[in-house]
Amino acid sequence: MLDIKYIAEHPEEIKSGMAKKGYTKEMLDVDALIALYKDIAALKTSSQALSEEKNKLSNSIKTASAEERPAIIAKSKSIGEELKVEQEKLAAEQAKYDDMMLRMPNMPSPESPVGKDDSENVVRRKVGTPRTFDFTPRDHVELMELNDWSELERITKVCGSRTYAIKNELARLELAIHMLVIDKLAANGFTVINVPSLSKEKPLYGQGYLPFSRDEIYYMPQDDLYLSGTAELILNSLRADELLNENELPILYAGFSPCFRREAGAAGKDTRGLTRVHQFMKTEQFVICKNDIAESEKWHQKLLALSEEVLQDLELPYQVLEVCTGDMGAPKYRQYDLEAWVPTQNCYRETHSCSNITDWQARRTNLRYRDNTDGKVKYAFTLNNTGIATPRALVPFLENHQQADGTVRIPEKLQPYMGGKKFIGKNAR
């Protein structure tokens, strides 16, 4: 959510920011929003004048004489009727206004490349060199079948499409990678927190998932609960409605949770293997920091560096993508994606998404802190980034580290989490 006063004072700046994100006047009319805001202010002024009069009358009853009272009560009642009409009008306008405000996207950073869709994202750097194979590399599904690491066909009979079951060393590898990431984040001052995958509706608005993409979310009407697509959802609302002391900031969370996505908009995409499944595990990085662009940029870089370190520890070649304005979601101020090299697809595939949300989410969740220097109450800034998401990350992992004999090499940093093993697979010694 944005500051309506800022919108009203800088309409052209807001319009140009929205245009960069691909919003048209038909989708969301800023001038209409501002007009509505002014209408509401006028309605508030007039209804508050009525309230004031009514309060005065009510307070005068106590000291009024018995003869005076009936007239005062009658007058107060009639103002009450008038007030009720005004307030109903106000509530109707307010509902329209709230709906528009919830749909207002965050303004993109001036640093973000301007573009219409993912084709205009900019590669900032490439780290590591895609491996050249002296044998024909197997894709990750072949490797899993060869090594008895999965139950892909059987599990879809039981659980439906886009589900996965992995077993033996690969099942342990999945958890080992999470532990490596969790240890790294803990060593960097993050609070490790395992959170539920169930959510009420309100946090989905707080995160900015709703009202935008309801189709993507599993909903259980019997309990009025949703399945979380990411721990960011839960962590973003964990401190909602709190007024923090600045000394408590920054708050760093390493949140682990099972994640659920309907993948309704991805029909037919990535249907083979582990790339796009309905349920997966994610360790998420989440930061709540001061209301300060420079400070948040610093944390944004830190989060990015941590996830780059993860890919380096896993010895995966990757590229850092700066996401352009048109490909960024509504909540985002600035976004980087990390993509790891997938040999059999001959391209980089997304593993991490690192975003600075500024105060857009905190305004929705009413997450504030009191500033130490001026004593003022301010909205906090939030940032989030993937720590690691599996099984997706196993795709480049298996394919990049495969050997001619079908075994998979375990990078040095991961070996302690795999009982010291240097290779896994049927032919591993």
Next chain:
RNA sequence: GGAGAGUUGGCAGAGUGGUAAUGCAGCGGAUUGCUAAUCCGUCAUCCUGUUAAAGGGAUGCACAGGUUCGAGUCCUGUACUCUCCGCCA
């Protein structure tokens, strides 16, 4: 699933139908000086107002309704917390 108790500002905590006490912490100011204290104001949101303030007003006691001239207080529903019982990985 059942029974009981509870939910008041950043925190603590009073308030049984008539303007939300008080303390602590934070911020601003004044004063005394000797490293701390004292006093005053402010300290949740919104409207109005202003270059900015000041000032005025409305709202706010978990949430949503209701009764009433007037609700933190009475009534109804909901959420959550705690205690106990039941069931349970």
